[in-house]
Structures are given as structure tokens and as C-alpha cells.
Amino acid sequence: MGAGVTIDEARYRIGEVAKAAGVSTRTLRYYEELGLVSPSGHSPGGARRYSENDLARVLRIRELQQLVGFNLDEIKTIVAGEARLDELRSEFRDGGSPQRERELVAEAIEINDRLREQVRQKVSRIGGFLEELDAKAVRYRQIVEEIEKCPAGRPE
Amino acid sequence: MGAGVTIDEARYRIGEVAKAAGVSTRTLRYYEELGLVSPSGHSPGGARRYSENDLARVLRIRELQQLVGFNLDEIKTIVAGEARLDELRSEFRDGGSPQRERELVAEAIEINDRLREQVRQKVSRIGGFLEELDAKAVRYRQIVEEIEKCPAGRPE
DNA sequence: TTGCTCCTCACGTCACGTGAGGTGGC
DNA sequence: TTGCTCCTCACGTCACGTGAGGTGGC
Numbered sequence: 001m002g003a004g005v006t007i008d009e010a011r012y013r014i015g016e017v018a019k020a021a022g023v024s025t026r027t028l029r030y031y032e033e034l035g036l037v038s039p040s041g042h043s044p045g046g047a048r049r050y051s052e053n054d055l056a057r058v059l060r061i062r063e064l065q066q067l068v069g070f071n072l073d074e075i076k077t078i079v080a081g082e083a084r085l086d087e088l089r090s091e092f093r094d095g096g097s098p099q100r101e102r103e104l105v106a107e108a109i110e111i112n113d114r115l116r117e118q119v120r121q122k123v124s125r126i127g128g129f130l131e132e133l134d135a136k137a138v139r140y141r142q143i144v145e146e147i148e149k150c151p152a153g154r155p156e
Numbered sequence: 157m158g159a160g161v162t163i164d165e166a167r168y169r170i171g172e173v174a175k176a177a178g179v180s181t182r183t184l185r186y187y188e189e190l191g192l193v194s195p196s197g198h199s200p201g202g203a204r205r206y207s208e209n210d211l212a213r214v215l216r217i218r219e220l221q222q223l224v225g226f227n228l229d230e231i232k233t234i235v236a237g238e239a240r241l242d243e244l245r246s247e248f249r250d251g252g253s254p255q256r257e258r259e260l261v262a263e264a265i266e267i268n269d270r271l272r273e274q275v276r277q278k279v280s281r282i283g284g285f286l287e288e289l290d291a292k293a294v295r296y297r298q299i300v301e302e303i304e305k306c307p308a309g310r311p312e
Numbered sequence: 313t314t315g316c317t318c319c320t321c322a323c324g325t326c327a328c329g330t331g332a333g334g335t336g337g338c
Numbered sequence: 339t340t341g342c343t344c345c346t347c348a349c350g351t352c353a354c355g356t357g358a359g360g361t362g363g364c
Contacts, residue, residue, distance in 0.1 A: 116289045133272045
């Protein structure tokens with residue numbers, strides 16, 4: 001059922017995807033084991049072949065993992081929601097039921113808003129941390145100046 | 157040798173420190189095992205007693221771990237450098253050799269600057285990610301509007 | 313044919329989580 | 339004395355790292 005044409009060709013080897021995403025091949029196989037990203041195809045000999053879309057998924061997973069700090073189980077839920085949204089896009093072009101469209105977009109908005117809130121908090125926390133480091137840098141420079149001014153020790 | 161007076165009293169139980177730092181008691185014992193933070197004292201019965209300073213160390217470790225993404229081995233190096241700087245402060249007040257002071261401050265500045273650079277990069281990356289999420293949020297809202305405008309399906 | 317990359321086990325590691333079984337402190 | 343918290347093993351888990359030993363593709 002539906003069009004079986006492969007729009008996004010699977011031509012990247014696992015090592016190429018690993019390098020592009022900054023992960024190990026072991027990591028990609030582990031993600032596949034967990035059902036997070038599977039190669040869109042295989043070579044006749046059984047080697048994994050990834051598509052451009054597969055690589056994008058891996059990059060997305062890394063962002064959620066390293067920048068937001070989700071574990072792979074939470075990430076699985078999020079990317080599943082986003083995959084549903086991709087389905088929606090096809091349905092939308094094919095003129096699916098507007099009722100269902102509304103539902104799916106509402107769901108996507110909810111996922112995205114929750115994510116935004118968490119990332120905003122993270123940005124704020126790490127921004128505060130950076131300010132502390134900057135303040136420290138200023139203080140250190142002042143200490144250096146003080147040492148230079150009285151080279152023979154401290155005047156009580 | 158030196159003053160043996162405990163300036164910073166060790167009066168917090170492990171559970172209190174754990175709660176205040178948002179970690180488990182297991183985590184605190186693990187940090188101790190690695191030589192990252194040890195309780196400043198013990199009860200007669202052998203229970204750990206932490207000082208205000210110990211808690212600050214734990215919070216510091218968490219920042220470096222969660223916000224910057226260092227592993228515990230890297231963190232050990234950093235906090236060791238900062239501990240040396242605390243030594244410097246005592247030495248400085250006691251009027252130590254200005255030569256040695258200069259060296260230690262220079263070292264502290266280097267550690268701090270490296271840290272700042274990494275955090276800055278992180279801030280920039282996560283900031284970009286947040287912008288993407290914001291853009292997505294706008295797009296989703298536009299899609300909702302479009303659906304509302306043509307409730308009978310898509311024209312063409 | 314020679315390298316290089318790929319494959320599947322499978323054990324190791326880091327940063328803890330989670331009981332098991334027992335003792336301490338207001 | 340009753341809870342609650344603490345103690346030390348010690349095995350489990352998550353997200354991979356790291357070979358072992360063998361096959362595939364330009």
C-alpha cells in the first residue's frame with residue numbers, strides 16, 4: 001500500500017555517518033538495538049546503508065542527549081512524536097481529515113513547548129555559570145595587579 | 157603543624173547534603189571513593205559529617221558535570237586546581253613569596269580561561285538549538301492557522 | 313590480492329541505582 | 339523502645355568502549 005519509491009537514498013556507510021555525527025560505529029549499532037535509528041537499507045553483503053534522513057535523526061538524538069540531557073528512553077519518546085509529525089505532513093499534503101490534523105499539530109506544539117521550556121532553563125543556568133566564571137576572571141586579574149604593585153609582600 | 161582549629165564545622169549528615177545538592181547518598185559515597193569530596197568529619201559512631209564547604213564542593217562538581225559535561229576524572233583535575241588556589245589565598249594572607257603567588261594565580265587564570273571557553277561554546281550551541289525550537293514553534297502556529305482557514309481540506 | 317571497512321559476539325567501564333543485612337542517634 | 343537515618347558489601351544498569359575473530363567491497 002502507498003508509494004514504495006525510495007525518495008531518500010540510503011548510500012552512507014556506518015563509518016561515514018559515525019564521523020559526520022561525531023559518534024562511534026558502536027553507538028550507531030546501539031541506537032539501532034534500542035530502536036532509535038535504523039539504517040534505511042543494507043548492502044547485498046549485509047552492511048548497513050544510511051540515508052541523509054537517518055543522519056539527521058542521529059544528529060537530533062545527540063542534541064537532545066548532550067545539550068538538553070535527556071536519556072535515550074526519553075529521547076525515544078520525543079523522536080517518536082516528531083516522526084508522527086512527519087506522517088502528519090504527508091497526510092496534510094494528501095488532504096487528510098482536518099480534525100486529525102488539528103490533533104497532531106496540537107500534540108507537536110505541546111512536545112515542542114515542553115522542550116523549549118527545558119532548554120530555556122538550561123540556557124539560563126549555564127548563562128549564570130558563565131557570568132560567575134567571567135567575574136572570577138576579573139578578580140584574578142585584579143589579584144595579579146595587586147601583586148605587581150607591592151612586590152615585597154602585603155602591607156597588612 | 158599550623159593551626160588545627162576547625163573554622164568550618166562539619167555538622168551536616170549525608171542525607172541533608174544529598175538533598176541540598178540534589179544527589180543520592182550513594183553518589184556522595186562514590187565521590188568520596190574517587191577522592192572528589194570527603195566529609196570533613198565523622199560522628200563517634202562512624203557516620204559522615206559534612207561542612208558547608210563540602211556541600212559547596214559537591215554543588216561545584218554537579219555544575220561541571222551537568223552544565224559543562226566533564227567526566228569525574230576531568231572534574232577532579234579542575235577542583236584540585238581550585239583547591240590549590242585556596243591554598244594560595246592563605247599563603248597570600250600570610251605573605252608568601254610573590255614569585256610563587258604569581259605562578260599560582262597564573263595557573264588559576266589558565267584553568268578559568270579554558271573553562272570559560274568551553275562554557276561559552278556550550279552556551280552558543282544550546283542558544284542556537286533554542287532558536288531552532290522557537291522557529292519551529294512559530295511554524296507550528298502558522299500551520300494551525302492555515303488549517304483553520306480552509307476547514308474542508310487543502311486547495312490543490 | 314591487498315587494505316580498509318564492515319559484521320557479530322561478548323566482556324569491560326563509568327557513574328551511579330538498588331536492595332540485603334546490620335548498627336547508630338534524637 | 340520505636341523510627342528514621344546511617345553503615346558496608348555487592349550485584350544491576352545505562353550508554354557505550356574495546357578487542358576477538360571473521361567476512362565484504364572498491
